[in-house]
Amino acid sequence: MADVPTNAVPTGELDGIERTLNLSAAPEADLTYGIPVAPPGFKSGFVGLIGRPNVGKSTLLNALVGQKIAITSPVAQTTRNRLQGILSLPEAQIIWVDTPGIHKPHHRLGEILVHNAQMAIAAVDGILFVVDGSAPAGRGDAFIAERIPAHSPCIIVCNKSDLAPADAQTRQAHLESYQALRPAAPVIWVSALDPGSLDPLLKATIELLPGGPYYYPPDLVTDQPERFIMGELIREQVLLHTREEVPHSVAVNIDQVEETPNLTRILATLSVERDSQKGILIGRRGEMLKQIGQAARLQIQKLILGRVYLELFVKVRPHWRRSERTLGDLGYRAET
Structure with missing residues (x-):
């Protein structure tokens, strides 16, 4: 099986925003790579999702693209690679x-992850600062807000709106605690599960983007190869x-993929640090x-x-x- 990006599946509509390409809007295409020529007024760009561990960034990413490409779990620091x-x-x-x-990293892996996240912050066209709207801002949120470049367009995304306090006064206090971290940024409430x-978040994000071309063929939902997604x-x-300690100590390597017309055979190795974890x-x-x-x-x-x-x-x-x-x-x- 070739290491090619995962193809999209039909995603339907999202509250009035059509989530498939209208090819009539871009009749010309690069036949080699399947990348259409962008029509006049087309916007494109890279938008970083940043936030504390376990605020729901990966769940939100899956919801935004309409397909599962990022793994999720209740374990903090689930995401390891920039996706x-x-x-x-x-x-x-x-x-x-x-x-x-x-x-705060405790080993070289943690240092690499934080470094790569900070590199992503510096390289994108806009930032979604994802926070847990069910609780007020904390020191971890302030730590991240300080690392967002002052010139970067930013939207504060209060995720988990379904778990936010029903009391309007408490909910407003949560909102204001996040607004204080980035006063000029708009705040949008969402639930990644809905x-x-x-x-509203999609429309606000598009407004942040500059005019630009298609960077990828429109039928792709991720730039990662299938082997990577399999391992994740x-x-x-x-x-x-x-x-306990096992989730953070496991790495997965896809050793072999053999594809036949009726079956795909996959061999993978789980690496751990100790015999007890094995x-x-x-x-x-x-x-x-x-x-x-x-x-x-x-x-x-x-x-x-x-x-x-x-x-x-x-x-081991x-x-x-x-x-x-x-x-x-x-x-x-570590990315450079």
Whole structure:
């Protein structure tokens, strides 16, 4: 199977905003890459999603593109790699850049994640500062707000509006606590679990963008290859099935993908730091690894729209999160 970006599936409409390309608006196309010529007045650009860990950035990204491309879990710092989600509309192409949650790092992996998130902040055309609207601003939010360049167009996105206080006075106090961090930025309430709430955010984001071309073919929803998404879907199930220290200590590597007309065979290795973590992942008589594999297989089948055979192996790599060489082998590198 070639490492090509994941193709989009039909996404329908989102509260009046058509989420498929109107090809009649851009009749000319680059036949080599499938990239249309943008019509007059077309807007495009890169928009970073930043915020504390666990404010719902990845869930919001999936909702914005209309398809699952980023893994989610209750575990903090789920996102490790910068992931771009692509939304092509008749009037604009938005490239959403999901970043790892900015936090105080405790090892080299954490340093790389925070560094890459800060690099993304500096490189985008606009920023969605995603916060947890169900609680007031805290020190972590202030820490991130200080790192948003003063000149960067910014929207404060109060996510989890479905969990926000019903009391209007308390809700207003939460809003004002976030407004104080970036006084000139508009505040928009959304729930990543309710696609119908995203229409105002999409319209406000388009207003931030400069005029520009299509950067990607309009049928793509992410710039990441299928192998990357497969590995993330496996890691998601590790996060959902294990607790304690295991989720943060696991890396997934796709070793082999063999595709036939009727079946895709995938071999993957889960790397952990200690023998005790290996025992937890495998479980009694292999039951935990079996559950993780079965759940991941179902998710990958949805991704590739075909039958999957998934075989998982567990390997101990002591202190891999602190080893520059091992991090590089596993795909974690500081961006320049």
